[in-house]
Amino acid sequence: MNSRPAVFFDRDGVVNVSPGAGYVLRWEGFHFAPGIIEALALCRARGYATILVTSQQGVGKGLMTQTTLDAIHARMQAGLAAHATAFDGIYACTHLSGTCTCRKPSPEMILRAQTDHSLDLTRSWLIGDHDRDIQMAINAGVPRTIRILSHHESEVAAEFTLPSTEGLASLLTTHLPAAA
Numbered sequence: 001m002n003s004r005p006a007v008f009f010d011r012d013g014v015v016n017v018s019p020g021a022g023y024v025l026r027w028e029g030f031h032f033a034p035g036i037i038e039a040l041a042l043c044r045a046r047g048y049a050t051i052l053v054t055s056q057q058g059v060g061k062g063l064m065t066q067t068t069l070d071a072i073h074a075r076m077q078a079g080l081a082a083h084a085t086a087f088d089g090i091y092a093c094t095h096l097s098g099t100c101t102c103r104k105p106s107p108e109m110i111l112r113a114q115t116d117h118s119l120d121l122t123r124s125w126l127i128g129d130h131d132r133d134i135q136m137a138i139n140a141g142v143p144r145t146i147r148i149l150s151h152h153e154s155e156v157a158a159e160f161t162l163p164s165t166e167g168l169a170s171l172l173t174t175h176l177p178a179a180a
Contacts, residue, residue, distance in 0.1 A: 005123035047179030107140030
């Protein structure tokens with residue numbers, strides 16, 4: 001099987017509107033970010049795998065169960081599937097800081113996706129809103145990064161920076177080459 005590139009997406013603040021300092025603990029708190037469905041459709045049309053890589057330590061803190069997180073992701077996928085934009089894979093670190101090897105900025109979630117989906121990381125992209133997202137891409141050898149500005153720190157430089165997800169599809173239209 002030939003490897004193809006992927007676009008890796010962080011969840012909170014990229015795929016869905018950031019809950020701020022808290023967590024999305026149930027489906028009613030999940031709202032797709034403006035422009036994200038168009039961006040996912042463009043990635044798929046250009047031949048990229050789309051992979052969600054997300055930290056969800058609300059599970060590790062006992063604020064929600066793994067079953068609840070899985071249900072949120074299932075409803076997210078169903079909403080995206082209605083637009084033919086569901087993710088090819090979902091990888092979530094649910095551990096507390098310091099208790100695992102998959103917590104961002106570790107490249108472990110990306111490397112697992114690479115193995116599971118036969119991905120070419122050298123032609124891949126990552127879209128995130130935290131320094132740890134961009135650093136995870138760097139650590140995994142993913143060369144292209146887009147940072148969505150938010151209330152989070154910004155010390156690790158991304159290749160592109162956007163004020164919100166609203167301009168994401170436009171940026172990808174210009175800079176994301178066909179995967180073939």
